[in-house]
Amino acid sequence: MSGQTTLRLGDTAPDFTQESTEGSINFHQWIGDNWCVLFSHPKDFTPVCTTELGEVARLKPEFEKRHCKVIGLSVDPLEDHLSWLGDIEATQGQRLNFPLLADRDRKVSDLYGMIHPNASDTLTVRTVFVIDPDKKIRLMITYPASTGRNFEEILRAIDSLQLTDKHKVATPVNWKAGDKCIIVPSLSNEEAAKLFPDGWDEQRPYLRVVEQPEKT
Template sequence: MALQLGDTVPNFTQDSTEGVINFYDWAGDSWVVLFSHPKDFTPVCTTELGTVARLKPEFDKRNAKVIALSVDDSDSHRSWVGDIEETQKATMNYPILADPDRKVSDLYGMIHPNANNTLTVRSVFIIDPQKKLRLTFTYPASTGRNFDEILRVIDSLQLTDNYSVATPADWKDGGDCVVVPSIPTEEAKQKFPKGVTEVKPYLRLTPQPNK
């Protein structure tokens, strides 16, 4: 059964470049971005891992931990880290899970047989502090991920969890938000003192409430 949004993600204990990790214990009360890679020493993955290392302060600001996974073992991962740091001019500052037994790949549905029956696809799982799956992306092995988009999604999830708003197309932190349909306009005007613009009765905009 594939993981679906809102599901509690499964726990696991697996080796990594930073030692054995029990996922729930490691995650603690943080958000988590778990992202998988087809295998070690692959070119697109090398650029992705370096990009995330450089962006780690941005994830830290959002109380989000990052953790990668590849189906090779930890010794292979550690050798690969040297290449990543050399070519991407970045210091690896987060763990890469080993998954030679495909335990995590199978738990999280990372192997898509019609794409490749041995390698994980480029999956992204955003998991909240309650261990609920909040978002998934799945990319083909040939396409590198946009990690600015992943940060944008975390911003949206954290905002909309705490305020009665949704975020429109192409929203970025600081942009106007959509008032959720369940709130009547007159009530919304009280709730959002920065103002409510009624474009249509079902489409009301308000400045981002936590800015």
């Protein structure tokens, strides 16, 4: 526990160099000017992880539409990762098409606080970090080892982050791309009128519902 870093939203994602199924990766250089999803797996050759990696590989075109790279991690050695790839393709019908970090020395796991000793002192939990092109951590989700993640939700969250970065809106409960949004409370009606000339539905002074602006 002592070697782990406590990360918060808005922190710079720690840089590292580590081996992967696609060669040595210098993290910040690899991200470039893209968004990034970094997500950890408890262990190779485990059932839930196998389904997750297949799903992320299947969804890679959706991440690419959002200018977002994906990269996985587990604390198993590279040779285990490479052996596992055949099982993923055979059972999920999808070849792995993104790098999987081999964090045998736990360097990255400790930097990102991915090992929770009260859950397991040897395995990483199912952590997700969404990192923006400025290398800032914008979202963190942590699941227990037994619960597979919903990567459609992670795509939805990226849509929200990218939209709200560009416009003075927030996204309400269960929002999906194309749904109505909420004008941020810090914006006065006078300021809002300039940005949203078609008007809005003022359900309360602090709850002003507006059509989604164009993301780009």
